[in-house]
Amino acid sequence: MKKETITIALTGNPNSGKTTIFNNLTGTRQHVGNWPGVTVEKKMGTVIHNGHRLQVVDLPGTYSLTAYSIEEIVARRFLVDSKPDVVVDIVDASNLERNLYLATQLIEMGVRLILALNMADVAQARGHEIDADSLGTLLGVPVVFTIGTKNQGMNELLDKVLEVVEDRDTVSRHIHISYGHELEKEIKKIQDVIWKDPSVGERFSTRWLGVKLLENDAAVQDRVRSFGEIGKETLAQAEASRERLAEFYKDDAEMVLTDQRYGFIGGALKEVLKVSAKSKLDLSRQVDLFLTNRILGFPVFIFFIWAMFQLTFTVGAYPMEWIDAAVTWFGAVVTALLPAGLLQDLLVNGIIAGVGSVIIFLPNILILFFCIAVFEDTGYLARAAFIMDRVM
Ligand code: GDP
Numbered sequence: 102m103k104k105e106t107i108t109i110a111l112t113g114n115p116n117s118g119k120t121t122i123f124n125n126l127t128g129t130r131q132h133v134g135n136w137p138g139v140t141v142e143k144k145m146g147t148v149i150h151n152g153h154r155l156q157v158v159d160l161p162g163t164y165s166l167t168a169y170s171i172e173e174i175v176a177r178r179f180l181v182d183s184k185p186d187v188v189v190d191i192v193d194a195s196n197l198e199r200n201l202y203l204a205t206q207l208i209e210m211g212v213r214l215i216l217a218l219n220m221a222d223v224a225q226a227r228g229h230e231i232d233a234d235s236l237g238t239l240l241g242v243p244v245v246f247t248i249g250t251k252n253q254g255m256n257e258l259l260d261k262v263l264e265v266v267e268d269r270d271t272v273s274r275h276i277h278i279s280y281g282h283e284l285e286k287e288i289k290k291i292q293d294v295i296w297k298d299p300s301v302g303e304r305f306s307t308r309w310l311g312v313k314l315l316e317n318d319a320a321v322q323d324r325v326r327s328f329g330e331i332g333k334e335t336l337a338q339a340e341a342s343r344e345r346l347a348e349f350y351k352d353d354a355e356m357v358l359t360d361q362r363y364g365f366i367g368g369a370l371k372e373v374l375k376v377s378a379k380s381k382l383d384l385s386r387q388v389d390l391f392l393t394n395r396i397l398g399f400p401v402f403i404f405f406i407w408a409m410f411q412l413t414f415t416v417g418a419y420p421m422e423w424i425d426a427a428v429t430w431f432g433a434v435v436t437a438l439l440p441a442g443l444l445q446d447l448l449v450n451g452i453i454a455g456v457g458s459v460i461i462f463l464p465n466i467l468i469l470f471f472c473i474a475v476f477e478d479t480g481y482l483a484r485a486a487f488i489m490d491r492v493m
């Protein structure tokens with residue numbers, strides 16, 4: 102049976118291009134920017150593709166799916182409870198190692214996943230050659246290239262979504278990232294306890310629950326507690342397993358799990374990623390090196406800030422004069438029209454002069470915010486923060 106509406110959840114690291122792709126797909130006009138927290142609210146939109154109605158949800162950007170930040174909790178709760186039909190993990194293709202960490206967690210949750218290797222243009226400019234087919238086979242996840250800013254790859258992505266939903270794609274398969282003998286043994290023990298109550302085992306990925314319990318994940322612990330008798334037994338087993346592992350590895354289980362995931366990613370990247378010498382010639386990297394240079398970075402920063410204030414106050418002075426003249430003129434007109442007295446005083450010296458003294462700064466504010474927006478969207482502000490961080 103075909104479902105009426107297919108739900109697609111967009112996940113990904115912050116700044117991987119989720120909102121850009123969301124806007125491309127749904128056509129909804131929304132703000133796209135780098136301010137942290139912009140996507141904490143849930144955004145939804147619909148798109149019709151090949152006669153199917155797809156509902157797209159832009160989840161908060163996260164690096165991982167632990168329960169440390171509100172973004173992670175929001176994203177995870179949606180994935181676990183709303184069970185979207187397909188999860189599209191938007192990956193910054195020029196930063197695969199860091200970005201694939203989230204993918205490993207999504208794979209572990211057992212969601213139906215598609216990887217969108219976004220920023221394919223940046224990856225190419227840096228000389229990164231990615232063998233998408235091999236990556237897909239290794240992860241058991243279909244992979245498509247996209248360039249959000251050029252609206253490229255969107256149809257391919259939606260085609261892939263339909264293929265996965267209709268079980269037509271040949272790449273999807275459920276892989277287990279192996280955590281090594283000791284960890285696997287403990288995960289299995291926890292799973293066995295959960296499976297004593299098949300109604301629980303069927304509702305959740307028991308492997309995921311097991312891993313999260315080993316990570317001492319408070320949100321999952323709460324959930325497991327709600328399973329009743331089996332829940333209690335599971336938590337006791339998890340506690341025992343954690344202790345055993347801490348003794349064996351002389352480290353917390355979550356550290357060991359993180360290491361193993363990065364080990365898995367590193368191994369996969371060795372096979373699918375080639376970085377050519379061309380990357381040294383990349384222009385944007387050169388600019389980066391200059392802007393974030395230890396010594397040159399400061400004068401450049403001071404220059405930009407100086408230029409911004411110059412623009413704000415010298416260019417802003419002209420419209421300020423016009424507004425001032427207009428307000429004075431308007432005050433004079435009202436003075437001439439009304440007889441001297443309380444009302445005239447209220448209008449001329451109170452309201453007109455009062456509002457006038459505020460809107461006179463409007464040009465300055467507009468220019469200042471325009472400059473900040475330019476710094477922000479070109480990515481300069483992030484670099485400025487990086488160099489100033491040392492001083493601060
Ligand atoms: P989000 O934080 O994941 O929602 O990311 P955004 O959609 O806000 O994108 C972050 C920045 O990357 C924006 O400045 C986008 O214009 C830019 N961007 C998105 N996709 C691409 C892409 O494929 N190539 C390039 N060069 N830039 C992109």
Ligand code: MG
Nearest residue numbers: 119120139140
């Ligand atoms: Mg966003």
